[in-house]
Amino acid sequence: DVEAQSSYIVHVVEAHAPRLPRRGLLTTRGYGSFLRDRIPVEMSSPAPSVLYSYEHAATGFAARLTECQAAQLASSGSVHAVVPDTMQELH
């Protein structure tokens, strides 16, 4: 009964974005409490896993989320958009 996770890129309202730890390669930290505050406990399993925290190219993060978690975030006033991650091709 565990809901499947997919990859999403979440664009966050800058004023609600956490202050990220020192800029570093492959940063995944910074959005833990943001997610805990916005996803109800009953929706929190499986737990979201953050892939990247973006600071310069976007404000937000990439994460593995269930469809319900993604919808919950999208309806949050702290989030501009939740975009499914997709593959691109070399030219």
Add this chain to the structure above:
Amino acid sequence: TTLTPSFLGLSPSSGLLKASNGATDVVIGVIDTGVYPEGRPSFAADPSLPPPPSKFRGRCVSGPSFNGSALCNNKLVGAKFFQRGQEALRGRALGADSKSPLDTNGHGTHTSSTAGGSAVAGAGFFDYARGKAVGMAPGARIAVYKACGEEGCASSDILAAFDEAIADNVDVLSVSLGAVGTAPNFYSDNTAVGAFRAVSKGIVVSASAGNSGPGDSTACNIAPWFLTVGASTLNRQFPGDVVLGNGQTFTGTTLYAGEPLGATKIPLVYGGDAGSKVCEEGKLNATKVAGKIVLCESGVNARAAKPYAVKLAGGAGAILASTKSFGEQSITSPHVHPATAVSFVDAEKIFKYIRAQTSPTATIVFRGTVVGPTPPSPRMASFSSRGPNFRAPEIFKPDVTAPGVDILAAWTGANSPTELESDTRRVKYNIISGTSMSCPHVSGIAALLRQARPEWSPAAIKSALMTTAYNVDSSGGVIGDMSTSDASTPFARGAGHIDPNSAVNPGLVYDAGTEDYINFLCALGYTAKQVAVFGSSISCSKRAGSSVGDHNYPAFSVVFASNKVAVVTQRRVVRNVGSDAAAAYTAKITAPDGVRVTVSPETLQFSPTEKTQEYVLTFAQRTTSSVTEKYTFGSIEWSDGEHSVTSPIAVTW
């Protein structure tokens, strides 16, 4: 890159290359499959280069088979990797080499050496294209951001690469990748989002238009802040002639590097008569193929896999037919077995010969490297993706064309030139085609312009490249289109082929900045949330009335999709960047069919205190004209007698 610098007119003693000192103060970031620097002098330390620019904050990380501190130097100054997104999408861990900047594919090594590789004498692919290989910006520093693997690139990894590249303070980003299929909306296209932030920081983002041509509206990376690049040919060919038993000869293209077949004609068979029309491995009947040349259709398996399948079945060689939509173009491949690729039309003639003969015969004559005026160059590659802009038809795309057919550049030692597992060859250089190859040419030229004109914005650099581009081939005709064998249109070649030495002195530039791009997004009618993806502080409420067509683009694209609209006006602002502060420019208009175009004012008078001038173009449908084409084209040229500042005009009916 043994030929493209001279094809582009680059010379150390004059023009842009001299004015820019080879871009020694510029860092080019390349988002791609990584880099394979070991044993590749394109990425070796260069004692003639000064230390890397102090503003660059990147570094080289290490991983399996990649010792960052040993492999990086004053040429290769940055190397990072991003694979978490792809692993998550695939649902499995990728190979160990994915956790390092090492390029196991070859694509990223090729693109990064094309943009900024050091000069290497005696380069070549076996005996093909031999010479001194050099990147377009030979003094530029290269920082690679590996976000792609064998199966492509996850958007989340690409965005991570943009994030790091911006933080590292690169000057130019080279992005030879794009969305699969139809170009997405800008707010859901994370490459466009990352590029928007990069351009807002003054980084030029050069991106490939895609290889989905020749159909309409196939271009990707079509946001106005991209410098979008199509692909065209050089004055160099690698002919492999098919000579039939009746004497008919068809010139194909090949990089086969083995024993020749000889002049004696040998039996010729159609793959479809021997078990597989596309020459799939294991499906060809050895008794029907042994000792013969096999005609193979395109599709299903990779081009380079077809001659290998023929080899396994005991065949002597292969003739590869191109696809119908590619017209006269066939794609060159580094075959492991005697083979050449011919156009669809020529393949049909060979097929008819086979059907007409009881004992058809042929041979293939490999002629090596031929540089010369025939056929004329450049010509637009059939595969190069085309306009109009699918998401914002008033924004002209692609922007320019550059060399992207049969380009020699550095290659990985971890993959064969054909990318076939059965191919055990390892080469230091490979010859491949794509808008991926034309894009880093423009990235390198943008790096030269960045150093020669440090005060120019990314939009000004793009404007300089577009308004000075040329549209005439080496025979004096309009640049041709290999998909039709006719003249290309601006929706294929953009504003034209880049002319670096003219771009350094364009006379006027059409500038644009973050505010202009925000106005553009608002004019598209995006919702507040959609626009906010590009920046939370962006609000369209105070920007009512802006028009997409008024975006200060160095080209014009007008849509008369509705009969109700008879007149369209577009406004532009140009800045004088020439040496004569009091220059006066007059307009010359070539109106597209079916449209009357007027300009106001007809003369732009600049002065030391009035460096910018505004003008308005009015496009009115001619009531007496009945246009039957979907698109018609013209141009506007502003000239002060010294500079020619030319913008294409496209009309969509």
